Amino acid sequence: MTDAAPVLIPAVLAVPLGAALLSVLMPSPRAVDRLNLASAALTAAIALVLAAIALVAAPDVAAKGSWYVLDTAAGVFLALIAVVGFASAAISPLHLRHAGRSWFTARRSHAWYYAAFNLFWAVLLALPLASNLALAWLLIEATTAASALLVAFSGRRSALEAGWKYVVLTTLGLAVALLGILVLYVAAGSAGSGLGRLDWLALVQRGEGLPAQATLVAFVLILVGLASKIGWAPVHNWLPDAHSEAPPPVSAMLSAALLPTVLLIAWRAKLSLEPALGTGAVRELFIGFGLASLLVAIPFLWRPLPWKRLLAYSSLEHMGILALGVGFGTPLAIAGVLVHLAGHGLAKALGFYTAIPLLRQDPSAGERAPRGIARASAPTATAMSVSLFSLCGLPPSPLFVSELMILLGGMDAGLIAISSIAAVLLALGFLGLAHALLEGLLGAGRGSRPRPSGAARAIGVLAGAVALALIALTVAAYALPGSEVVAALTGGGA
Amino acid sequence: MSDPAIAVLVGLGFGVMLVRRRSHATLLVAMQALLLGLAALSLAGERPAGFLVAAAILLTRAAALPALLAFTRRRTPEPYLVAPATTVLARLLVAAVVALLAVASIPPLGFGDVAAEHGAVALLSLGIAIVVMRRPAILQVLGILVAENGIYLLAISVPGGLPFAIELGALFDLVLVVTVAAAFTRKIHAEVGTGDTDLLRGLRD
Numbered sequence: 001m002t003d004a005a006p007v008l009i010p011a012v013l014a015v016p017l018g019a020a021l022l023s024v025l026m027p028s029p030r031a032v033d034r035l036n037l038a039s040a041a042l043t044a045a046i047a048l049v050l051a052a053i054a055l056v057a058a059p060d061v062a063a064k065g066s067w068y069v070l071d072t073a074a075g076v077f078l079a080l081i082a083v084v085g086f087a088s089a090a091i092s093p094l095h096l097r098h099a100g101r102s103w104f105t106a107r108r109s110h111a112w113y114y115a116a117f118n119l120f121w122a123v124l125l126a127l128p129l130a131s132n133l134a135l136a137w138l139l140i141e142a143t144t145a146a147s148a149l150l151v152a153f154s155g156r157r158s159a160l161e162a163g164w165k166y167v168v169l170t171t172l173g174l175a176v177a178l179l180g181i182l183v184l185y186v187a188a189g190s191a192g193s194g195l196g197r198l199d200w201l202a203l204v205q206r207g208e209g210l211p212a213q214a215t216l217v218a219f220v221l222i223l224v225g226l227a228s229k230i231g232w233a234p235v236h237n238w239l240p241d242a243h244s245e246a247p248p249p250v251s252a253m254l255s256a257a258l259l260p261t262v263l264l265i266a267w268r269a270k271l272s273l274e275p276a277l278g279t280g281a282v283r284e285l286f287i288g289f290g291l292a293s294l295l296v297a298i299p300f301l302w303r304p305l306p307w308k309r310l311l312a313y314s315s316l317e318h319m320g321i322l323a324l325g326v327g328f329g330t331p332l333a334i335a336g337v338l339v340h341l342a343g344h345g346l347a348k349a350l351g352f353y354t355a356i357p358l359l360r361q362d363p364s365a366g367e368r369a370p371r372g373i374a375r376a377s378a379p380t381a382t383a384m385s386v387s388l389f390s391l392c393g394l395p396p397s398p399l400f401v402s403e404l405m406i407l408l409g410g411m412d413a414g415l416i417a418i419s420s421i422a423a424v425l426l427a428l429g430f431l432g433l434a435h436a437l438l439e440g441l442l443g444a445g446r447g448s449r450p451r452p453s454g455a456a457r458a459i460g461v462l463a464g465a466v467a468l469a470l471i472a473l474t475v476a477a478y479a480l481p482g483s484e485v486v487a488a489l490t491g492g493g494a
Numbered sequence: 495m496s497d498p499a500i501a502v503l504v505g506l507g508f509g510v511m512l513v514r515r516r517s518h519a520t521l522l523v524a525m526q527a528l529l530l531g532l533a534a535l536s537l538a539g540e541r542p543a544g545f546l547v548a549a550a551i552l553l554t555r556a557a558a559l560p561a562l563l564a565f566t567r568r569r570t571p572e573p574y575l576v577a578p579a580t581t582v583l584a585r586l587l588v589a590a591v592v593a594l595l596a597v598a599s600i601p602p603l604g605f606g607d608v609a610a611e612h613g614a615v616a617l618l619s620l621g622i623a624i625v626v627m628r629r630p631a632i633l634q635v636l637g638i639l640v641a642e643n644g645i646y647l648l649a650i651s652v653p654g655g656l657p658f659a660i661e662l663g664a665l666f667d668l669v670l671v672v673t674v675a676a677a678f679t680r681k682i683h684a685e686v687g688t689g690d691t692d693l694l695r696g697l698r699d
Contacts, residue, residue: 103681138663145670152678157685161694164678168634171671172622175641178664179618182648183603185656194657214604240699300699309699 005053005063005070009129012046012078013122015039020118029110033093036114040089047082047125051075059488069131069200072488076338077128077264080345084257085121087349087462088249092117094455095247095356103155113153113247120146120253127261133198133222133272136265137174137181140229143258144170150250151242162245166238173228173235180221184273187214200272207275215276219269223285226266230259232289232323233296236316240300243312248356251308252349255315260341263319267326279329286327287418293320294425301432304369307358307384310436311351314391317429318344324422325406333409334489335480336402343390343398343473350459350466351387354380357456369436372445379460381441386463388440390470392433393426398473405481495533495647500613503529503647504593507620507640511589512582514575516632520563523636526643527555534650547658551665555646559639559672566676567632570683576630576690585627592623603648610651617644631679631689635672642668 019039026032054062054075063070092113102109123142130136144167152163181198187210188197196202203210224235231239239259243251270282297317305313318340325337357380358365358373374381390397403426410419480486506529509522531552538544578585596619603611621641625634649656649664683689 134657134660134663138660138667141664141667142670145667145674148674148678152681155681155685157694160678160682160685164631164682164691164694167671167675167678168625168638171638172625172641175618175621175638175645178645179614179648182645182652182656186604186652195659211604213601217601217603303699305699 002053002057002062005050006065008046008050008053009063009065009068009070012043012050012125015043015046016118016122016125019043020115020122023111023114023118026111029096029107032110032114033096036089036092036118039118040086043121043125044082044086047078047085051079051082054078055485058484064131067131067135068129070129072485073264073268074128076341076485076489077261078125080341081121081124081128081257081261084252084345084349085124087353088252089117089121091353091356091458091462092247092249094458095249098360098455099154099247101155102153103149109153113150116146116149116153117250117253120150120250124253124257124261128264130265131199131201132195133184133200133203133265133269134181134195136268137178140226140262140265141171141174144174144229147250147254147258151246151254153247153250154245156245158241159245162238162241166242169235169238170229173225175225176228177222177225180218180223180225183214183221184218187211187218200268203272204275210273210276212276215273216281219273219277219282220285222269223266223289226262226269227289229262230266230323231293231316231319233292233316233320236293236296239316240309240312243315243352244306244309248308248352248354248359251311251355252352255311255352256345256349259315259319260322260345263322263326270326270329283327283329283413286323287415290320290323290327291418291421291425293317293323294422294429298425298428298432301429301436304436304439306368307365307370307440308352308355310369310433311348311387311391314351314433315348318348318391321403321406321422321426324418325402325409328406328410328413328415328419329490330409330412331486331490332412332481333406335477335483335486336405336409338402338480338485338489339398339405339473339477340402343402343470346466346469346473347387347390347397347399350383350463351391353462354383354387354459357453357459358384360453360455370440371443372441374441375445377456379456379463383459383463384437384440386467386470388433388437392430392437394430394434396471396474398470398477401474401477405477495530495607495610495613495651497609499529499533500609500647503643504613504616504620507617507624507643508586508589510633510636510640511585511620511624511627514578516567516572516630516636517564519633519636520560520567523639523643524556524560526640527560527646528552530643530646530650531556534646537650537655543658544655547661551646551661554665554669555639555643559669562672562676563632563635566679569680570632570689572630572688576688576692579627579629579692588627589620589623592619595619605648605651606653607651610647614644614648614651617641617647620644629690629692631675631682631691634691635675635679638675639672
């Protein structure tokens with residue numbers, strides 16, 4: 001099976017790129033919807049096969065080429081991006097059918113939406129496969145261009161503001177990261193030639209040979225730069241706006257796939273440079289970003305925010321939790337990170353998809369917190385419940401298990417005070433989200449009870465499937481600590 | 495690159511922070527890119543491939559991107575000059591303090607050319623300051639370009655040069671981002687009637 005990887009890797013990028021091109025040429029919105037669904041199914045299938053190849057080979061690297069590496073980490077993230085990407089592509093027609101005005105003319109809006117969506121997805125799929133820090137940076141920068149147009153797709157003033165902020169802030173952040181990459185390139189000196197000097201593996205092998213001070217400066221610059229794209233506080237300003245203004249399927253891609261995948265690059269940089277820097281400073285930086293993100297996010301989870309904006313601040317919280325897990329770095333914490341990535345991806349994507357029927361039933365939900373949804377639409381209320389109860393970490397959500405693993409992993413690492421602070425913050429976040437959900441479901445509603453729409457019924461069915469997947473993930477989580485997958489991600493495999 | 499040339503680059507960066515007209519600021523950034531491009535060409539020396547890459551970068555950064563921004567400016571006429579948020583003196587002071595603090599706080603980066611390191615860090619911080627302090631959308635794009643010019647100054651100072659894949663990849667990304675930003679500038683102008691980003695402040699919690 002491993003032999004198929006060199007063919008499948010170009011294919012997994014070529015299919016969405018081809019779909020992007022063909023989308024622009026399609027004659028009608030319906031035709032482009034169908035093309036998109038077919039290409040999304042094919043892309044996701046190839047990506048999942050690649051993920052399976054990588055995970056079966058764990059802890060070894062399944063395949064390596066001049067620019068790519070199919071290792072365990074790539075496998076985990078390919079699976080995540082494939083599932084979220086396919087679900088977002090499949091649900092997009094539901095959004096586009098009633099999307100109203102857009103940046104583009106009504107006749108061409110579907111075509112340009114899918115062109116940008118597929119470009120974004122292709123670059124995102126390439127990102128975990130990149131075997132090299134410089135290439136990873138180039139791909140991250142490319143995601144900005146493709147996804148910014150999607151963020152501002154509605155063409156509304158607020159969407160333009162969100163898209164503009166996203167372009168400007170993340171580009172500046174990535175310029176800082178590029179400065180760090182140049183410093184690292186010079187510091188790596190004779191470790192490999194040309195581009196190979198920044199290969200993840202070459203950096204690990206150079207290990208203690210890298211000059212400590214220059215490498216530390218490089219790492220700090222790279223991490224601070226990437227933080228602006230991951231959305232870690234205090235450089236998160238674009239995140240709530242972009243997530244709340246983008247079309248719901250795109251918000252799901254941003255939150256459940258883009259942010260964690262950029263975090264993977266930070267994680268790979270950590271694993272590659274830790275031999276040169278030691279654990280201390282590297283760990284402290286991740287933990288600092290993690291705690292800052294939790295501290296900034298929690299007060300907003302207590303406020304009555306519009307649904308998508310609440311989910312955006314929840315993304316900030318969850319990126320903070322992941323930063324803590326990667327920072328702790330113990331096998332238990334890393335097992336927690338893996339469960340958290342998958343659980344957050346599923347629950348958050350469902351949450352954003354729920355915005356489609358929610359906004360159709362009550363357009364004012366884009367401006368203020370939803371209320372009384374249980375009386376207005378049972379399928380929408382079910383989807384909201386599955387999403388938010390999972391995100392707040394209520395058992396049997398896999399996020400309860402993952403957060404527990406991460407906190408215990410922190411204690412394992414001897415960081416008892418930090419783990420305790422994080423536990424208190426997580427408890428506050430839980431209460432805030434649970435309160436928001438109860439108000440949203442049971443609070444006094446606005447207006448009369450509308451007839452459940454097709455979108456609501458579809459989201460209701462999806463909520464059932466996601467609930468089952470989340471429970472399966474909770475069960476699987478117990479088998480993860482001590483597995484080959486975790487061993488690969490705590491060593492030099494990632 | 496010589497110390498006086500680096501000083502001129504930083505001076506041009508300050509100019510972008512200070513001038514009122516978008517056309518003047520675009521010209522200053524184009525001059526910055528031209529200086530950097532000529533330096534890269536001279537450093538490429540006898541490597542034909544290196545010369546070609548440097549020439550492509552020079553043409554793109556010093557001609558194509560400023561031309562795109564000039565075109566965008568012509569398509570987004572301002573009914574009146576967007577009033578700066580602060581006085582020239584305040585902007586000059588803030589820019590100087592930001593650049594000096596950034597240069598003072600960054601330890602040696604290991605390039606063996608202290609002037610280039612300081613110049614790059616100063617331009618990067620100036621670019622960020624321009625984005626924060628200037629209101630017109632095009633001036634904010636120019637702030638990004640000033641920051642990117644700082645990175646390019648450091649890139650051409652790498653002993654032995656950078657791999658072409660990184661140089662061309664970064665150039666491609668820059669073109670993509672500036673093109674998208676230019677599209678946003680036009681759309682913002684069409685929606686708001688001006689490129690003044692201060693009017694885009696509806697998203698607050």
